Amino acid sequence: MRGFGPSSTTHRVRSDRRVSKQEKPDVEETLEQDRTATRKDEHILIAQREDVGFHRTGTLLDGVQFFHDSLPDLDIDAIDTSVQVMGKRLRIPLMVAGMTGGTDKARDINKRLAEQVQGYGCAMGLGSQRAMLEQPALSATYEVRDVAPTMLLFGNIGVIQARDTPTAALREMSERVGADALCVHMNPAQEVVQPEGDRDFRGGLETMGRLQSELPIPIVAKETGCGVSPRTAQRLYDMGIRHVDVSGSGGTSWVAVEMKRARGTKKGLGELLREWGIPTAASVVYARRVGMETIVATGGIQTGLDIARAIALGATIGGMARPVLQALDAKGAQGVWEVLERIERELRAVMLLVGAANVEALRAAPKFLSPELRPWLLGESNDRR
Numbered sequence: 001m002r003g004f005g006p007s008s009t010t011h012r013v014r015s016d017r018r019v020s021k022q023e024k025p026d027v028e029e030t031l032e033q034d035r036t037a038t039r040k041d042e043h044i045l046i047a048q049r050e051d052v053g054f055h056r057t058g059t060l061l062d063g064v065q066f067f068h069d070s071l072p073d074l075d076i077d078a079i080d081t082s083v084q085v086m087g088k089r090l091r092i093p094l095m096v097a098g099m100t101g102g103t104d105k106a107r108d109i110n111k112r113l114a115e116q117v118q119g120y121g122c123a124m125g126l127g128s129q130r131a132m133l134e135q136p137a138l139s140a141t142y143e144v145r146d147v148a149p150t151m152l153l154f155g156n157i158g159v160i161q162a163r164d165t166p167t168a169a170l171r172e173m174s175e176r177v178g179a180d181a182l183c184v185h186m187n188p189a190q191e192v193v194q195p196e197g198d199r200d201f202r203g204g205l206e207t208m209g210r211l212q213s214e215l216p217i218p219i220v221a222k223e224t225g226c227g228v229s230p231r232t233a234q235r236l237y238d239m240g241i242r243h244v245d246v247s248g249s250g251g252t253s254w255v256a257v258e259m260k261r262a263r264g265t266k267k268g269l270g271e272l273l274r275e276w277g278i279p280t281a282a283s284v285v286y287a288r289r290v291g292m293e294t295i296v297a298t299g300g301i302q303t304g305l306d307i308a309r310a311i312a313l314g315a316t317i318g319g320m321a322r323p324v325l326q327a328l329d330a331k332g333a334q335g336v337w338e339v340l341e342r343i344e345r346e347l348r349a350v351m352l353l354v355g356a357a358n359v360e361a362l363r364a365a366p367k368f369l370s371p372e373l374r375p376w377l378l379g380e381s382n383d384r385r
């Protein structure tokens with residue numbers, strides 16, 4: 001699998017050879033690693049600068065309407081926006097979702113994001129750690145504990161890469177960066193459009209189950225922009241997974257990102273599937289309905305109001321990827337800090353206006369759902385094969 005990570009061919013039979021050849025890569029592998037670095041930097045550049053959002057498919061979070069409270073009995077500055085996630089308290093219910101690692105540019109991005117996130121008091125994910133699995137020297141491009149010693153940190157690996165990697169290596173990979181939990185990403189839509197993408201997706205669910213039972217840290221099943229269906233949520237739950245990042249549609253379209261890199265038939269496929277996915281709002285409800293303990297609402301989150309709406313649907317926290325990357329690109333570390341401050345300001349205002357003194361009260365705030373969201377929620381029964 002190539003996906004977000006490096007791109008050497010990863011069939012099961014190759015996994016042991018790859019691990020044992022880490023010390024002395026051959027020419028083919030070195031070239032692959034170069035191509036990987038190029039692709040990863042391309043992803044960053046495309047995500048920063050190009051139009052890779054969904055065009056028609058929204059998050060549907062605006063389908064959640066709160067009832068306004070004209071007489072909130074609250075001091076806005078005393079509202080408690082904090083949440084407890086996996087044993088750590090976050091000042092605001094937000095995670096900067098996993099984006100990168102494996103190149104010099106990625107190292108710089110991870111470090112600068114981590115500094116701001118640690119300082120502010122929320123959570124952060126790393127991008128796919130496949131590169132450091134293959135080249136241990138690249139670990140440094142993911143390591144942020146020197147600047148973010150206590151931040152809630154999520155490692156990241158693709159489920160198909162994980163399928164082909166011994167658990168012990170994934171354990172070492174997670175320990176090396178000091179991850180509190182491991183996001184195992186699912187990205188079949190990206191893969192089928194990516195020029196060098198994967199084609200064999202068998203064994204993904206079993207891999208989730210293996211990691212869940214064999215790794216000492218929590219596993220987060222993470223989508224990457226296409227959302228999680230009722231059936232996927234149920235299958236993950238039945239496999240023992242209790243944490244999910246729904247990464248629904250409405251934000252960054254990874255089909256669109258790969259479409260920008262693709263030529264010929266793959267480009268055509270990308271055009272066809274650009275809007276593919278399940279809106280973030282619906283995905284959160286599906287994850288809640290099966291009983292997931294932690295639900296990260298990533299995919300198109302732009303404001304504190306979006307996060308409030310996701311929480312009202314059952315999310316634990318919101319997640320943001322591309323908007324934070326763009327803020328870093330435009331205004332450096334200060335830009336990231338401003339996004340976090342803005343999110344808190346907006347969330348605090350919404351909590352006041354619904355009369356919620358804390359995040360638990362926000363979750364229970366009176367609301368109604370718009371007609372656009374309802375078919376997705378009713379349609380669930382068709383998906384219970």
Ligand SMILES: Cc1cc2nc3c(=O)[nH]c(=O)nc-3n(C[C@H](O)[C@H](O)[C@H](O)COP(=O)(O)O)c2cc1C
Binds near residue numbers: 005127223247252
């Ligand atoms: C530049 C970039 C790189 C990404 N790389 C990864 C990755 O390595 N692993 C992963 O699970 N998700 C990755 N993602 C997906 C995000 O974590 C997120 O799920 C998705 O972009 C939707 O969030 P957004 O609409 O806020 O961008 C990446 C996103 C961006 C923008």
